[in-house]
Amino acid sequence: MEECLLSTINIAIDGPAGAGKSTVAKAVAKEMGIVYLDTGAMYRAVALKAIQEGIDTLDEEKLSKMVSNIDIKISYSNNEQKIFLDGKDVSEDIRTPQASIGASNVATIPAVRLKMVELQRNFALNNSMVMDGRDIGTYVLPNADYKFFLTASVEERARRRYKEQIDKGIKNVSFQEILEDINYRDKNDSSRKFAPLKKAPDAIEIDTTNMSISDVVNKILSIVRK
Incomplete structure (x- = not known):
């Protein structure tokens, strides 16, 4: 593991569902000896609480x-x-x-995003970290030291997510269901009015469709360590 030489460093990795953000971000953080923050997990937690309490994940008043x-x-x-x-x-x-679907829904609610962004920014203030999500480089950490935007074909992203579920022993989900979920999330994430999914102007785009995880990680590390 190589320790980061700067006092603090923030790396933003954005992209659509299934592009490999979390896996890559974890590996980059581990190699650099810094913290990884999965922001998507925070929105999933909000969605889970809403589901548990019987709240529609698009009900702005109740979610707020x-x-x-x-x-x-x-x-x-x-x-x-x-x-x-x-x-x-x-x-x-x-x-x-x-x-997953619930997370995409609750993320369209301004009050939810403001609360999550507050937590994320506070965490980044005092920690060198890799943060992945959909609006990290454009909204959460617009002044991040490095920004990357990962993409991949929708079929490849669905294949990866399906394999991930199977590897975890979750077998009550089909490839078609996951493909539809990703298409739904792509549309939802890109069209929301508040901090939509989009590439930051100064982000480096990497198409991971035909790349291994190690290839993507090494590419990012080669840029950060220049």
Whole structure:
């Protein structure tokens, strides 16, 4: 592991669902000896709480009230991020198609995004970190030291997400369901009025369709370590 030489460094990695953001961000953070923050997990936690409380994930009034009192905490164990919702570890509970779609929905609610962005920015202030999401380089950390935008074909992204689910033993989901989920999220994330998914003007775009994870990680590290 190579320790970062700067006092603090923030690396933003954005892109659509299934582009490899989280896997790449984790690996880059590990190689550099800095923290990785999965912002998508935070929105999934909000969606999970809404589902548990029977709140429609597009109900702005109820979600705005709910998120004002939500308790989301992040911890790290063996270089793995754990996310806690109201004191309970929900790291696995948030990785379902329902939570995925719900996360895309709640992310369109301004009050939800403002709350999550506040938590994310506070975390980045005192930590060297790699943060991945959909609006990190454009909105959450517009002054990040390095910005990357990962893309891949929708079919490849669905294939990766499907394999991820199967590897975790989640077999009650089909490839078609995941493909539809990703298409839905692409449209939702790109068209929302508040901080939509888009490439920052100064971000470096990397098409990962035909690249291995190690290839993408090495490309990013070669740029950051110049």
